[in-house]
Amino acid sequence: MLRVIAGLWRWRRNPLRRTTDLLEAWVALAAILVIVLGGGFAGLAAGSAAHEALQRSVRIQAQQRxxxxxxxxxxxxxxxxxxxxxxxxxxxxxxxxxxxxxxxxxxxxxxxxxxxxxxxxxxxxxxxxxxxxxxxxxPLDASTARAHAVLAGLGAAALVGAVTVGGRQLVTRRMLNTRHRRWEREWERVGQDWGRAGAGS
Incomplete structure (x- = not known):
């Protein structure tokens, strides 16, 4: 995250900065925040729900088996x-x-x-x-139920992270493709004058 923030600060007043450079840095920062905050919240929520359900199963099985x-x-x-x-x-x-x-x-x-x-x-x-x-x-025991709940929480957090990283890569790839198309158009426009004496003078 510090690296992304440093990149945002570097692009803030850089004369070589393009709009897509700054946008790409903001996308990276947003992805990191989603992974840290969203992934943490999703993992906590999924783990808590799984823990509650599994502990209920532990109590029921202890009574029935x-x-x-x-x-x-x-x-x-x-x-x-x-x-x-x-x-x-x-x-x-x-x-x-x-x-x-x-x-x-x-x-x-x-x-x-x-x-x-x-x-x-x-x-x-x-x-x-x-x-x-x-x-x-x-019957399921309490320690095994806790372990399964932790795994459920980690799985939910990992899923949020994977989806976020995939989304960031998709956005970045589209931005890069747009940038390449612009470059190609510029090269085509400039290339028409190559080889001519006094071109551009």
């Missing part, structure tokens, strides 16, 4: 490195296993669930379900 104990009906074998590239790479994988569990409302359920690694038959592990015992994903 419950951890219960699941018991596998048979062992979940550890896959070999030859058949599971992820296991060979040392990554922890979840394996589908038939299990049964009791829902928070007391009803009994069974079916395939994701087991945290190799488990033996009868070895219990935790799963997430709703009040009726249907298997659901892990």
């Amino acid at each position: 419950h951890q219960v104990w699941a018991t596998p009906d048979r062992a979940a074998a550890r896959p070999s490195a030859a058949t599971d590239p992820e296991a060979a790479a040392g990554r922890e994988t979840h394996r589908r296993v038939d299990a049964h569990w009791t829902a928070p409302d007391g009803s009994e359920h069974s079916g395939p669930v994701a087991a945290p690694g190799a488990v033996r038959a009868g070895e219990r592990f935790r799963i997430w379900t709703d009040a009726q015992g249907r298997v659901v994903t892990r």
